[in-house]
Amino acid sequence: MTTNANVLTDLRRSYKDLTLSQKRIAELIVEDPEFVAFATVEKLAARLEVSPSTIVRFAYRVGLSGYPTSRREFATSSERKCGRARVGRAEWF
Secondary structure: OOOOOOHHHHHHHHHHHOOHHHHHHHHHHHHOHHHHHHOOHHHHHHHHOOOHHHHHHHHHHOOOOOHHHHHHHHHHHHHHHHOOOOOOHHHHO
16 A cells, blocks of 8 residues: 555656546645545545546555545645645646
């Protein structure tokens, strides 16, 4: 399983291989980690206009054990890496 120290590194490394929907999820993780940390899978899916199963598959794709684990890992890793500053996706990816 991916550790939170490696989540953003793993996302960057695999970004070009992600589907369009998965890229949108990755971008939201970077742009709004607080939302990801507290949103249910249904709320995240609705915001991105994807199915909840797309969110769950994304979590497995990046090496995590499901959405609840993912949202904690993404939020922790994003905050540590970005120092809670908002970063645009063009700057990050």
